[in-house]
Amino acid sequence: MSADEQPSTGKLQPGIAFAEGKRPAACFRLLLLDFADQITPAQARDALAAVMEMLEGLGRGQVRELTDQPPAGAANSAQQFRSLQTLLAYGRPAFSEQGPLPHVTRPHGLSSLSHPSPAFPALPWHASATTNTGEAAIALQLTADNAAAVNCAAIEVWKLIIDRALPLTVAGSFDGFGRPDGRGWLEFHDGVSNLEAGQRPAAIVAGPDPAWMDGGTYLAFLRIRIDLSRWSTVSRVEQKLTIGRDKLTGAGLTDVVTDQSGQEQPRMGDPAPEPDSPRWRDPAQTLDPHLEVSHIHRANQTRASGWAPGALRIFRQGFDYLEHFTAEGPELGLNFISFQRDLGVLHDLLHLPGWLGDSNFGGTSDSDPTDRPLLTLAAGGLYAVPPTERPFPTAGLFRP
Amino acid sequence: MGSCSHVNELGEIGQVEYCERVRAVLQSAAGDYPATALQLELRTTPAPDASGFGGQVTTPDWTAFPTRVAGCLTRSRALTMLDRLPTANSIGGRALQEEYAEWRVVRDGEDIVRVELTTELPDYWRTLARHQPQRLLELVTELSRADAIDPAAVFGELDFERTDPDGREAAFAAAMLDPERASAYNDGRLGICCMVHPSNGAAALASLIAAAAVPREVGAAAGPRAPSIAELARDLGSAVQAGRASDPVIAERVAQLAHDGATLSLSRPLGVHIASVQHTRLRTPAGESVPQNWFHLSRFAGGGGPARPQRLTLEVPPEAGFAVSDLVDVATEQPLRRGGEVARLVQLATSLDVLPSTSRPTRMRVPAGAPERSSWACETLRTFADRMERA
Numbered sequence: 163m164s165a166d167e168q169p170s171t172g173k174l175q176p177g178i179a180f181a182e183g184k185r186p187a188a189c190f191r192l193l194l195l196d197f198a199d200q201i202t203p204a205q206a207r208d209a210l211a212a213v214m215e216m217l218e219g220l221g222r223g224q225v226r227e228l229t230d231q232p233p234a235g236a237a238n239s240a241q242q243f244r245s246l247q248t249l250l251a252y253g254r255p256a257f258s259e260q261g262p263l264p265h266v267t268r269p270h271g272l273s274s275l276s277h278p279s280p281a282f283p284a285l286p287w288h289a290s291a292t293t294n295t296g297e298a299a300i301a302l303q304l305t306a307d308n309a310a311a312v313n314c315a316a317i318e319v320w321k322l323i324i325d326r327a328l329p330l331t332v333a334g335s336f337d338g339f340g341r342p343d344g345r346g347w348l349e350f351h352d353g354v355s356n357l358e359a360g361q362r363p364a365a366i367v368a369g370p371d372p373a374w375m376d377g378g379t380y381l382a383f384l385r386i387r388i389d390l391s392r393w394s395t396v397s398r399v400e401q402k403l404t405i406g407r408d409k410l411t412g413a414g415l416t417d418v419v420t421d422q423s424g425q426e427q428p429r430m431g432d433p434a435p436e437p438d439s440p441r442w443r444d445p446a447q448t449l450d451p452h453l454e455v456s457h458i459h460r461a462n463q464t465r466a467s468g469w470a471p472g473a474l475r476i477f478r479q480g481f482d483y484l485e486h487f488t489a490e491g492p493e494l495g496l497n498f499i500s501f502q503r504d505l506g507v508l509h510d511l512l513h514l515p516g517w518l519g520d521s522n523f524g525g526t527s528d529s530d531p532t533d534r535p536l537l538t539l540a541a542g543g544l545y546a547v548p549p550t551e552r553p554f555p556t557a558g559l560f561r562p
Numbered sequence: 563m564g565s566c567s568h569v570n571e572l573g574e575i576g577q578v579e580y581c582e583r584v585r586a587v588l589q590s591a592a593g594d595y596p597a598t599a600l601q602l603e604l605r606t607t608p609a610p611d612a613s614g615f616g617g618q619v620t621t622p623d624w625t626a627f628p629t630r631v632a633g634c635l636t637r638s639r640a641l642t643m644l645d646r647l648p649t650a651n652s653i654g655g656r657a658l659q660e661e662y663a664e665w666r667v668v669r670d671g672e673d674i675v676r677v678e679l680t681t682e683l684p685d686y687w688r689t690l691a692r693h694q695p696q697r698l699l700e701l702v703t704e705l706s707r708a709d710a711i712d713p714a715a716v717f718g719e720l721d722f723e724r725t726d727p728d729g730r731e732a733a734f735a736a737a738m739l740d741p742e743r744a745s746a747y748n749d750g751r752l753g754i755c756c757m758v759h760p761s762n763g764a765a766a767l768a769s770l771i772a773a774a775a776v777p778r779e780v781g782a783a784a785g786p787r788a789p790s791i792a793e794l795a796r797d798l799g800s801a802v803q804a805g806r807a808s809d810p811v812i813a814e815r816v817a818q819l820a821h822d823g824a825t826l827s828l829s830r831p832l833g834v835h836i837a838s839v840q841h842t843r844l845r846t847p848a849g850e851s852v853p854q855n856w857f858h859l860s861r862f863a864g865g866g867g868p869a870r871p872q873r874l875t876l877e878v879p880p881e882a883g884f885a886v887s888d889l890v891d892v893a894t895e896q897p898l899r900r901g902g903e904v905a906r907l908v909q910l911a912t913s914l915d916v917l918p919s920t921s922r923p924t925r926m927r928v929p930a931g932a933p934e935r936s937s938w939a940c941e942t943l944r945t946f947a948d949r950m951e952r953a
Contacts, residue, residue, distance in 0.1 A: 165633030165805065165940055168932055270637055273895045279851075283842040360932065361790070371636045439784045446788075446818050449618035449916055464622055466814040467790035469933050471633070472624035472807030473814075506906070509893035510625065514909055515838040 169367035169503075173377030173549035177249035177305045178501055179479050180366060182359035187245065187305035190338040190481035190497060191312040192383060193319060194253075194298035194543075197261055198329035206262035207560035209328040210250070210300070214554040216322050217248045217302075220315055226322070246311045249303040250555050251381050251545035256299040266559050267372040269380070271505030275542050282512035284522045288387045288538035296383055296541030298333040303381070303499075313337075336385055336541065338481025338497040344412075347388050347482055347494055350405050351412035354443050357475055361468030365475040366501045374559055377549035380505045382476075384498040385483070385541040391491045392536055402428050404524040406445075406456030411437065414445025418452040426452065457524030460517050474511050476502040495540065505544050566604055566831050576693035583685060584764065584832050591768035597926070599820045600768075600775040601827040619829065621913045622815040623837045626663035626679065627906035630805035634940035635947055641900040643947055648749050652953030653742050656750060656758060657946075661808045662767065662834040663910055664757045666750035667901040674887035676877040677904045678705075681834040682756040682861060684739050685764040691717075691734035692727035698734070705873075706753030715745045761803070764832055767912065770809060773801040774816035775826050777923040780930045788821035790814060792933040797926075805938030812912065823919035828912075831863045835870030837911035844889045844898075844907070846882070852889060870913075876904050 171180065179186045195213075197206055216226065223240025225231075231239070255261060257268040275281035277294040287294075302319065304312040316335055323330050346352035357365055370376035393401070402408060406415055408430050416431040435442035447465040448454050454463075466473035478500045485493040502508055513519040522535040548555040566581040581604070588602045632640040640658070645667050648654035656664050665679040690698045695717070703711050713722060720733040738748040739758050746752040760766065779786040780793055791810035794817055795802055802809045819826060836859060844852040856878060859871035878886055890897050891907075898904060 165630070165938055167935055271893050273893055276892055279849075364933075369633065371632075371638075436784075441787075446822070447620060447622075447815060449620055449918070464624075464811045464815065465818075466622075466811045467792070469790055469792050469804070470810035470814060471629040471805060472811040506893060509843065510840065513840040513842050513893075515840075516623070516909070519838075519840065519842060 165369055169363045169369075170377065171363050171367060174367065174379060175249045175547055175550055175555060176247040177303050178366070178379070178477070180359070180362040180477055180501070185342075185344075186340045186353075186479035186481065187247070188307050188340045188342070189305065189309045189312045190340070190499075191304045191316050192336045192338075192497070193302040193304060193316045193332065194296070194334040194336075195300040195302065195319075195323075195330045196255065196298050196333045197300075198331065199260065201262050201329045202562065203262045203560040204562050205329050207557055209323075209330050210560075211553045211557065212326060212328060213302075213319055213322060213330070214248070214250065216318060217246070217304075217315060220318060221246045221248075226318065226325075242308065243306070243311050243315070245307040246315055247305050248315070249305075249381075249547060251301040251303065251547045252556070253298050253301060253543050253545050255297065261299060262560055265561075266374065269368075269372055269375055269505065269546050271509060272380070272544055272546055273505075275539075275544070281539060281542060283519050284535075285384075285386070285512065285518075285537060285539050286535060288540045291538075291540050294541055294543070295334045296336070296385055297543035300330075301381070301383065301543065301545045309339075334541070336383075336483070336497060338483045340481055346480070346496060347390055348393055348401070348405070350401070350407055350409055352496075353478055353480060354407075354412055356443075356478055357468045358444070361475070362477050363468075364503070365468035366477050366503060368503050374556060375546060375548055378555070379501045379503065379547045380508075381545040381547050382498070382500045382502070382505065382508045383541075383543050383545065384539060385495060386498050387493065387495040387538045387540045389534065389536050389538070390494060392534055399426065399428065403452060403456060406448075406453055406458035406524065413437070413442050414458065415450075415453055415456070416445070416448070417450045428453070455521065455524065455526050460521055460524060461511065463517055474507050474517070476500045476507055476511070495537075501547070508544070571694065571697060572689055573693050576689050579693065580686065580689040583689060587685070587764045587768050587832075588772070588828070591765065591772035594769065595772045595776050597777065597924075598772045598775040599777060599825050599923070600772045601825060604828050604830045604832055618916045618918065619913055620815060620819065620916050621837065621911045622811050623909050623911040624661065624807040624811045625906055626661050626665075626908040626910050627807065627902055628658060628661050629807045630803065630938050630940075631658045631660070631943065632902075633805055634938060634943045639947070641902045643950065644902045644905075645900050646950065647751055648742075648744075649953070652950055654749060657741055657950075658943075659905075660759055660761050660803070661806060661905075661910065662757070662762050662912075663836075663905065663908065664754060664759060664762065665901045665905055666754040670885070672887070673885035674898060676875055676886060677901050678754050679836075679874045679901075679905060679908060680754055680756060680861070681836060681872045681910060683762075683764050683833050684735075684756050684758060686833075687738070687756045688731050688735060692731045695722045695730055702747050702753065702755055705755055706747050708747075708752070711747060715747050766801075767832070767834070768828070769801045770798075770812060771816050771826070771828065771914070773798045774813040775820045777820045777823070777925040778817060778928050779821055779925040780928055782930060786925070788814070788818040789928050792931055792937075793928050795933065795937055796931075797928055803939070804933060805940075808910070816914070819914075819916055820923070821925065823921055823923040825917040825919065827915040827917075829915050831870075833863060833870075833872065834910050834912050835863060835872055836874050836908060838909045839874065840907040840909075843891050843893055845892060847884055847888050847890075874908060 368375045413430040415428040464473045468475045481497040644655040646655040668675045717733045741758045858875045861873035862869040
């Protein structure tokens with residue numbers, strides 16, 4: 163595909179909910195795999211082919227240990243795994259000198275996240291993240307409409323590795339869930355300002371640079387811990403100003419006025435836009451300096467279309483997570499998952515002052531280093547998601 | 563009332579004349595689009611309207627790295643081409659630096675000693691040549707870090723002190739602004755003073771904004787909306803280039819405001835400035851963060867509004883003991899090898915004053931649609947690049 167042709171989504175792997183009206187799956191699990199030391203390209207190819215073949219069969223209800231089960235049981239298995247979708251991605255370690263792809267051109271921007279120094283200037287690592295467990299040679303994004311499908315699929319991968327002594331190891335695993343109400347832990351609408359469906363291919367689909375990624379995309383995974391107890395101390399007005407939306411309706415705020423008592427009051431326009439209208443979903447670039455530093459504007463300062471390369475548009479599909487409760491409260495957050503045509507776009511977004519490079523979430527620049535950040539990074543990794551190919555994406559690159 | 567340009571550099575007559583020059587540029591641009599919402603006067607912000615409501619400012623921003631060139635040629639080839647110095651037979655990489663910023667790379671062998679990037683308009687320098695030739699010579703000397711320069715390199719063989727302003731401007735333009743045969747002090751070999759790419763001048767910027775400021779709407783199921791670059795490109799013709807970082811962002815922003823009924827005015831001073839730099843992307847060989855002040859900003863345009871830098875120099879202090887090319891970009895894990903990699907870190911912006919309106923403007927209806935095939939004009943760009951490489 164040349165840069166001035168319309169990108170086709172025909173070669174995108176499954177598991178990206180970019181189509182009009184489609185919502186991300188209800189259940190998510192990211193399974194990370196590493197190659198064994200000294201693995202040869204042929205061994206890597208055979209191992210990945212086995213994993214992908216098994217997962218494909220699983221989607222048809224074929225569980226290895228249950229071959230020849232009675233028809234009713236087979237129907238139950240098929241029902242459970244019917245919605246399972248697997249997306250195969252390659253992380254930075256896959257392109258190391260010791261890996262099976264040292265001769266393959268590593269895409270621009272496919273880098274390791276800095277650790278322990280912050281990977282992004284305004285998003286520090288969580289104190290518990292003593293290492294980055296979000297980066298591996300292989301990422302399998304498993305999505306489905308039920309938790310059993312994604313969790314059992316992950317375990318089936320592990321069992322296959324053990325049973326066949328595949329030269330792979332499970333490096334990590336992260337779970338998450340989608341919310342049918344379209345909100346996140348902060349109880350604000352989340353993901354509503356995603357691109358209009360017609361513009362998404364331009365923001366998502368990678369070009370032929372390098373050639374093996376033509377028609378694929380890039381995935382960013384950031385497991386972001388949210389300090390909900392801190393958020394709960396913020397007034398509702400301040401919350402709205404920080405986000406840039408109304409909490410109840412999700413409408414983008416248009417300006418801020420000072421009321422008779424001297425309090426700042428955000429407004430939603432007069433009249434407020436119709437729910438689900440383009441302006442409601444994706445408010446225009448604000449002229450109000452208070453709102454210009456809000457989260458939705460920092461994340462998308464130009465508000466331009468996906469066809470404008472300088473607009474730094476990405477397509478997000480997030481999955482919340484809840485790990486457990488401690489004496490201090492719940493440990494929870496968001497699996498930030500984004501797809502973009504170029505990982506440089508994500509680096510720009512998270513490094514640029516005025517965008518998210520100088521603010522942890524929203525508001526003015528974070529000048530006070532003692533301030534407890536609302537968001538911290540628990541794990542993360544950047545991945546190349548090559549175009550579909552049989553028996554699995556990039557199988558042809560594993561040349562002896 | 564602020565000036566149309568830098569403070570105290572053009573002199574009184576020069577200031578007045580530069581304002582007139584800018585006004586003529588705006589008039590010409592607006593004349594091509596009678597329905598434009600672009601006003602002809604530059605404003606110092608905020609501009610109150612008749613009701614006393616304060617005007618507001620919008621500042622669309624974009625990267626200085628030519629995204630279209632990279633998209634059409636591949637990033638690696640683009641980075642090489644963008645840094646090419648001109649030769650007797652070939653135009654240099656400045657011909658591809660089309661995002662309202664141009665740069666040069668100063669090398670010592672393979673090492674990059676510094677990268678200089680400018681957003682200064684040639685229009686301003688023309689006026690400087692007319693009215694402050696001595697200051698101009700000082701400036702060229704200073705920016706080139708030369709001990710002294712031969713005036714012939716800037717004005718040709720003309721005796722600039724004995725020539726009238728028209729003659730000086732013509733001589734300066736011939737010597738310093740010709741993209742194909744500029745002096746070494748502005749083609750990157752010995753210096754870079756102001757932009758020379760035909761798309762990077764005041765006329766191109768004004769034309770883009772005037773064209774996009776015609777109120778338009780696209781019919782959509784959810785109600786009329788402002789056009790995207792895909793829809794604007796058909797109407798705007800040569801005033802806009804799809805695929806660039808700058809033009810689509812500026813055009814869509816202006817089109818949205820015009821759609822909403824706003825009146826627009828370019829902020830004083832007219833032009834493009836450096837809005838921010840991603841200095842956090844760079845690490846020293848020891849893995850330490852690069853201080854922000856290694857990106858030195860200068861040539862602030864004031865004009866009565868906020869000071870806006872128009873020149874950036876990335877340079878490592880001598881005591882550090884290493885070169886710019888030893889700095890590593892964490893996004894690529896690679897040391898800086900090309901000027902374009904620095905341009906990618908630089909965010910540019912232009913400022914417009916906005917007078918919002920509560921009334922609905924008369925809008926031109928444009929058809930909805932995705933970008934047309936070849937709207938980036940990659941084939942032309944590739945042919946041009948092939949020719950450059952063969953020369």
